[in-house]
Amino acid sequence: MKKVLSILALSVLPSVALSGAHGGLSGHGTGIVTDNEVMEGxxxxxxxxxxEDIWIWDNPPAGFPAASSxxxxxxxxxxxxxxxxxxxxxxxxxxxxxxxxxxxGLPQADGSIKLTIVAATGKWAPYIGASWIGATDIDLGDDGSVYTFTPAN
Known part of the structure; x- marks a missing residue:
C-alpha cells in the first residue's frame, strides 16, 4: 500500500491548490501531509x-489577511x-x-486542480463560486507539496 500512496502522491500532490478571493488574488502555499487513511476493497x-496548509496571498485586498491556514x-x-x-x-x-x-476541488485535464469556494462567511461571502487553479512547484512526495494558485474566474 505504501507504493500506491507514493504513486498517488506523485499524481495528486503535484496539483494541490487552494482558494481565497478572485479578481487577481493569487498566491502560494505549503501543504504538509498529517494523515493517510486507507480502506481496501x-x-x-x-x-x-x-x-495542514498555509495559504499566503499575493497583494490581498484591504481587510484581508496576508495568510490563512x-x-x-x-x-x-x-x-x-x-x-x-x-x-x-x-x-x-x-x-x-x-x-x-x-x-x-476537482482535478483538471491538464493535471492541475480547480478549487471553488462553496460556502463562506464575513469578507469571504461575496466570493462564493470563485475558483482557483493550483499547480505544484515542489513535490515533497509522501510528505506534502509547495504550490501556487491563480484565479480561474
Missing amino acids: TTGALIKRTT ATCNQFIAVGGAPQPIGIVFVCRSVDPDGDITLNN
Missing part, C-alpha cells in the same frame, strides 16, 4: 489524505491499477479574523 481502495482532505479512489480513478478535494479554513471558507 476487493477491487480497489479508497484513500483519505489530510494536509486550512485543513484539506483529498479523497482518492483507485481500481486495479495504482492510478486514481476518482479524486475530490475539500479544504476548510478559518482565517485570523474568524471568517470561514469551505472549498471543493
Whole structure:
C-alpha cells in the first residue's frame, strides 16, 4: 500500500491548490501531509489524505489577511491499477479574523486542480463560486507539496 500512496502522491500532490478571493488574488502555499487513511476493497481502495496548509496571498485586498491556514482532505479512489480513478478535494479554513471558507476541488485535464469556494462567511461571502487553479512547484512526495494558485474566474 505504501507504493500506491507514493504513486498517488506523485499524481495528486503535484496539483494541490487552494482558494481565497478572485479578481487577481493569487498566491502560494505549503501543504504538509498529517494523515493517510486507507480502506481496501476487493477491487480497489479508497484513500483519505489530510494536509495542514498555509495559504499566503499575493497583494490581498484591504481587510484581508496576508495568510490563512486550512485543513484539506483529498479523497482518492483507485481500481486495479495504482492510478486514481476518482479524486475530490475539500479544504476548510478559518482565517485570523474568524471568517470561514469551505472549498471543493476537482482535478483538471491538464493535471492541475480547480478549487471553488462553496460556502463562506464575513469578507469571504461575496466570493462564493470563485475558483482557483493550483499547480505544484515542489513535490515533497509522501510528505506534502509547495504550490501556487491563480484565479480561474
